[in-house]
Every structure is written in C-alpha cells, then in structure tokens.
Amino acid sequence: MFSNSSKYALKAVLYLAVNASESNKIMAKNISEPINVPQAYISKLLQDLSRHDIVSSVRGPNGGFYLNEQNLKTPLITIVNVIDGENRLNSCLLSIQNCNNDKPCPLHHFAASYRTHLLENLENNTINDMVKGIKAKTSFLPL
C-alpha cells in the first residue's frame, strides 16, 4: 500500500503536529525514539518534507522541526506523493494498463470503490484534521 518511508513520514509528521510548535521545536534524534524509526533515516525523510514545505525546520542551536499554521493545512496525500511519488495508489490491482469501470479486470470491483474512497480521504483530510482526532481521543498514535 504505502512504502515504509511513507509510513515513517506520516508518523513523524503526526508526532510533530501533536508535540511540537514554533516555540517548542523537536530535533530529529528526539523524534526517532517515540515513533520507533532510526534517527538518520527519519532525518533524511524530514529533510525531504522540509524541502517541500510540509514541515518547518530551523538550523543551529535551539533548532529543530515543527509545523507552522500553513504546514498543518497540508492534505495527507501530499506527504505520500512526496515520498512515494505520484499515483502510487492509482493503478489497478493487477497493474493492467487500461483497466477501468467500462472494461474492468477480473479483480477490479474488489478494489475500485475503496481505492477512490481512500484517495478522497487522503485528499480531503489535512494533518490538522488528524491532530483533532488524536486530541479528542478518537484516534491514537502509539509507536
């Protein structure tokens, strides 16, 4: 579904969204442990995300990562697209070129409705929407 990298990126971003702020930046090495991802690896991912304006970062002493107001409005799909590349979620279950509703492959209907449903959710929900759920305790963010 998603690559490991995307999963890690999502976890890191969510962790930052909940725990960091401009006045309380978090260093890569302090994100690593709670989300259970090697430090150097999460650094590399955060650099990618930073370059794409999905997270904010400040170098030097008292530096670290956090999300500003704008960052929080990022739709979840953007994170996946940056890390995994576009339309990783777009292809048919069997990767058949011209599989569509008119000329479906045998497994098409097993996945089609859901896939669009999932995509809609990833497009319409922002990081901030997820944070609300976590703060309202309707969803959880363990390691």
Add this chain to the structure above:
Amino acid sequence: MFSNSSKYALKAVLYLAVNASESNKIMAKNISEPINVPQAYISKLLQDLSRHDIVSSVRGPNGGFYLNEQNLKTPLITIVNVIDGENRLNSCLLSIQNCNNDKPCPLHHFAASYRTHLLENLENNTINDMVKGIKAKTSFLPL
C-alpha cells in the same frame, strides 16, 4: 498492495484457467507473451504454484501447465499468500502494532472497511468464479 510477483501469478493463473485444459496444456513460453511477463520469470512462479497444487503441470513432450477441476476451486487469496507470504494484506496503513477498531491509528478508518472487504472477496472468490466473469464478458483479461 500486491507484489509484482503476485500480480504476474494471478494473471498467469487466470490465463491458464481460460485457455488451457488437461487436453490442451500450455507451455511457459507460450504464456509469457500474452500476459507480457518474461518467460523465465513466469516459469519460476508457475513452479511455485505447481508445488502448492494451485496449477497442474506435466513434464516432457506434450507437457505444459493447466488447471484441473480441483485447481479451479482455489480461492484467489491462496495465490497471493503463496507468492507474497501470509497476511501481507493484514497490517494497518501505518504498520502500527496494536491498531484496531478499539484503539485506531489516525488513518485506521480510511482503510479498515475496505481491507476487510477486499480480503473477504479474495477469500470467497475462486479462480473459477473469475473465469465465469470473463466468459460472461463482465470482466476482461488483456495483457
């Protein structure tokens, strides 16, 4: 979602199910072209499937691959499990250990219903069910 290997295996099995029979076996090299998969690669996959009694094979002259009555009754999930290993489809979108309906991760509800839905379909539908759809022209099997 599935690995390439699983996709290829599914395509090969469906191709055999539609086009081969005990009296009309098909050689690996003749499956390769219509489903657009390298010959040696599809051979390896078919050997795997043959060892697990998902396809039938006969060596020597006039040999080849086909599906017998029993093979046709195989649920689709079995093919995926043999090639990709068990429960590749079981984990949560973020691969969080104890993510479930009671303690869902933030993305849980985006995927949960679909995943169970897809799994049910793969478990309850056999190769033969797919062949029926293809013959009834409600689904299609291009390359």
Add this chain to the structure above:
DNA sequence: CCCAAAAAATGACATTTGTCATATTTCGGA
C-alpha cells in the same frame, strides 16, 4: 533404449528500497 521436448532447479545479476555513517553548512551565544 536413446533422443528430444519440456518442466524443474539453481544460481547469477540488476534494481529498488531501506539503513547507517560521515562530512558539511548554518546559526546563536559566549
């Protein structure tokens, strides 16, 4: 009983993905 056809087995190689280690740059504070 040998020969050729075909599956089966084995292993080499390439690519992608994931992981780690080591520089390099930037910045604030003493």
Add this chain to the structure above:
DNA sequence: TCCGAAATATGACAAATGTCATTTTTTGGG
C-alpha cells in the same frame, strides 16, 4: 569572531525484489 549545536548533504552498505541464463531431471516417441 570563534565554538558548538543542529540541520543538511552525501555516499556507502544491506536486504528484498525482480530479471535473466544455465543446467538438471523427467517423459513420450521412434
């Protein structure tokens, strides 16, 4: 203005996946 803290950059390495080539075994037919 220099030092150390931290992000950033780069590249090496490992593992999984995908691809290809070669050899071995089995089998039917002449």
